[in-house]
Amino acid sequence: MAPKAYYNIHPKFHVAVDCIIFGFEDGELSLLLLKRNFEPARGQWSLMGGFVEEGESVDAAARRVVAELTGLSDLYMSQVHTYGAPERDPGERVVSAAYYALVDIKKYNRELVRAHNAFWVKLPDVPPLIFDHGAMVRDALRFMRYQASVKPVGINLLPEEFTLTQLQALYEAIFGQAMDKRNFRKRIASMDYIEKTGGLDRTMSRRAAALYRFNPDKYDGQSIFKI
Amino acid sequence: MAPKAYYNIHPKFHVAVDCIIFGFEDGELSLLLLKRNFEPARGQWSLMGGFVEEGESVDAAARRVVAELTGLSDLYMSQVHTYGAPERDPGERVVSAAYYALVDIKKYNRELVRAHNAFWVKLPDVPPLIFDHGAMVRDALRFMRYQASVKPVGINLLPEEFTLTQLQALYEAIFGQAMDKRNFRKRIASMDYIEKTGGLDRTMSRRAAALYRFNPDKYDGQSIFKI
DNA sequence: ATTTTAAAGTGTAAAAACAACACTTTAAAA
């Protein structure tokens, strides 16, 4: 395609993606963060990011970048916001789109994570991050909470089969507040798209707990939780 | 700032903004759209857009672009989503951030709008738009509805002083559903940040209607309407 | 002057959703 005058009087910028990768363990949300052993900002903490390449959509770049770190494709991901302040990256002008991803924390590729010098950090322990990555985390958490209140995305943080106790702990972590066990279970019982598998979990307690799964065929877009 | 190797192995792209400009008139939402008398896509309908310039934030570009068309700064604006498919603009690669803006439709600069060959089009009459602008409108409407359900942004579509009948018609237009007058007025009465000005509107009915205004000092972030 | 008209304004009751609350069951471990 020949360059056109009405485009080329305008500047071009690097376009990047930064990924807020959420996991869930021990009743708490965690983020997968890089302790950067590369430039720029070597030695500081940051989100996993990367540049959008020729012929690659911004969404695809976000998936690629998460897969480079975790080995996981097919994650639940969602664009959060785009950050475009001219000095947000002090090195060069970079416009960055933030995406959040939800990972079953049992499944990621440990070698890749080690090779990137990345670590799971529980949310309250997240250190100061480079550039505007702290704002990205704040905005991603807010947006993820909203989405979790509106559709069952949170389930992507759990294994395919989970107990109601795990599910409740997950929602308590997402919304940061305790919930009543009976009311919670009543609510879940009314969601026919969360169904018993018939299996039992015997690892978490003396008494075996019924396992449940999300059935996407039965899910029709109905809202889940009030925030 | 000297170019750095770790940036310059990556491509750069044009970064644009496209603006979904909402107005409200005759009980219906409208969009301010361009019938393009310039390239590219001359003769087709599009959103108002423009490129992000050197040293300009993406947010500032969106405000500039809306001000170029309407003469209005200080509008309520919010970023919606960024569109980054490689072929979304068939001319050259352009990554575009969409923003919505809320305009009091009595106030815009008519000369500027005429000069841009722009027109207010009621939502149900919006014609097919170029590129992915149709998707931008759909996403902006969804996001604006969400924000209007959560905070009183809709008020930016009305004059500073408004009657409860106008306000109800506005929310009916935003959410696309009729509301009960008494229940609506009860709800508004419980929002102390929507207060009587003492003034009366005599233009809309035989019986004068009390005028109200939004008092931002009394607004503390509480949620407004269930969607 | 009187009547008509069109929008402004106002309360109650039933239904639904939500929140609070404590004990029994199970099976492994001691």
Add this chain to the structure above:
DNA sequence: TTTTAAAGTGTTGTTTTTACACTTTAAAAT
């Protein structure tokens, strides 16, 4: 055999939401 720790289970009061219809006002028409 007893202890323990988590799984599992219903009811009631409170709050929120919804449904519903007539009176008031003042301009315009007669």
